[in-house]
Amino acid sequence: MKALCWRGKEDVRVENVPDPKILNPRDAIVRITTTAICGSDLHLYDGMIPTLSPGDILGHEFMGEVVETGPEVRNLKIGDRVVVPFTISCGNCFFCKQQLWSLCDNSNPNAWIAEKMYGYSASGLFGYSHIYGGYAGGQAQYVRVPFADVGPLKIESDLKDEQVLFLSDIFPTGYMAAENCNIHPGDTVAVWGCGPVGQFAIRSAFLLGAERVIAIDRFPERLLMAEAGGAEVLNYEDEPDLVEVLKQMTGGMGPDSCIDAVGMEAHGHTISAIYDKLKVATMQATDRLNVLRQAIQACRKGGTVSIPGVYGGMLDKVPFGTAFAKGLTLKIGQTHMHKYLRPLLERIERREIDPSFVITHRAPIDQAPEMYRTFRDKEDDCIKVVLKPAA
């Protein structure tokens, strides 16, 4: 089958690889009908994530049709149409049972690597380097899905692939980010980063009862899409003092909650942003945190900073004193996908939201390498790329 393999920094290629096979009794094999490139795939593309190996198959946002099931999978049958969450969860451990699905104990065969870095291992992920299990990913024609009796969500309506595909990652991620803000009626939510996760965070914030959402980015097409979702937009390149602007926009209080949907590859032109760049370039820091700093500084007293943006290493110069002085709540981490799959599917079925709004580019899988570059460099107003593997 064809699959997109990582070869090195900024080098991904579509190659011919063996078809996946059932390895464990709770596995299933899915023939992928639609898949996508995620913003976090760009961290892999840029070589920012360690433990990638040449030949690894990338991709963690995918859906398709079940073609084979292991002997212990009883809830799925051949031909079922499913969306597969990007986190792999067993459903039996303490964390899965507490609905902390992305912290599963039993789905990372390389847990010892994650333990070396983080002390404990979270769940395995599809296509996201060997720290997270080294599972073959879904930018391919077929994929092996472990714990298939827990993860895959059956789609039984006639919704199109593009309308439900983003249940695999970015819609629940944006939704959980908004839910973590503990939104009350009348609240103002500020969202940094108008990439796909930010776009879903904006719309989810409104679904959860926010009165205003202020969206921050620098790309006009992304700000336009955010406006279409109901947000007031700020281009941070035009605002030398973003934190002060946010304060004045909210009657001197600051936003009630702030969402960092950017993560460790933050950009910016302020002195602190340049400082971050220098530190990372000289290997004295691993993550750039200009956005996190601003979110902490802008948030109102007693508010919440919600962080779906991916961070990997150590941070330097975080205004923790500010966070303490204002009594902030920080909510952070990988999406607990399985908690949101069914409720969000129901929202889509009730026409409360059509996730396909975020797609700007569609391509056959053979063009995936070019699309990675287009997506990364934000050429051609690219916001989200969807790939068709069956070409």
Place this chain on the structure above:
Amino acid sequence: MNYPEILREGSPGQKAQHWASLAGGAALTVFGVSRKSWTGAALAGAGAFLIYNSVKNSYWPREIEITRAVTINKPAEELFRFWRNFENLPRFMEHLQSVTERDGISHWVVKGPLGKRLEWDANISQERPNELIRWHSLPNSPIQHTGWVEFTPAPANRGTVVRVYFRYIPLLGQAGAALATALGKHPEQIVREELRHFKALMETGEIPTTIGQTAGRRGTKGKAFELLLGEKSRQWEKPQSVIVRRLPA
């Protein structure tokens, strides 16, 4: 029987030197081979020499003692019953080839290098149902092995805390070398992984794996990485790992 003096592990300085030259040699070899040139071959040769040197002068621990705990979301009775049937142990302990029990004596076989086996008999010295199993090897075994496993309820209905203790003292040099190679350089790592596998097997019915999964062509660096992680993708065309069957209810 007169036991020879038990030799302890090397000093921290010796250990550091050993690891530095092993790691440096390995890195140099991989880098040299991936260059595919005469300079590369020379570098690989230097790396191979470093590896050989470090192995020759290595300190190999003579006594292995490990203790470890894990919390498993299952009742103590179920875990005790599974562990007490020692024939189940190789299902999650990779270093064991087989354990068979007859008339209260258990026969343990450890996989050695090049098909060699290390075998000894043991009996159970103490047993408290659903709480504790303690065993030790019989006299005249090539290896003095003792271990216990303890099951205590975890707080707030989280299941059971399983605490494990293993001790191996090889009494003959040959047994020591065979054991060390079979267990690998990190006995603690082995026990940690085996407990992790026990937890996964008991909670989910299977052990998570990617051995045998598909991947693109690995190349030299990719293959070295795979070796390091003990993964094998299907490009290597080796047989798949054994599928672990679910436990009977």
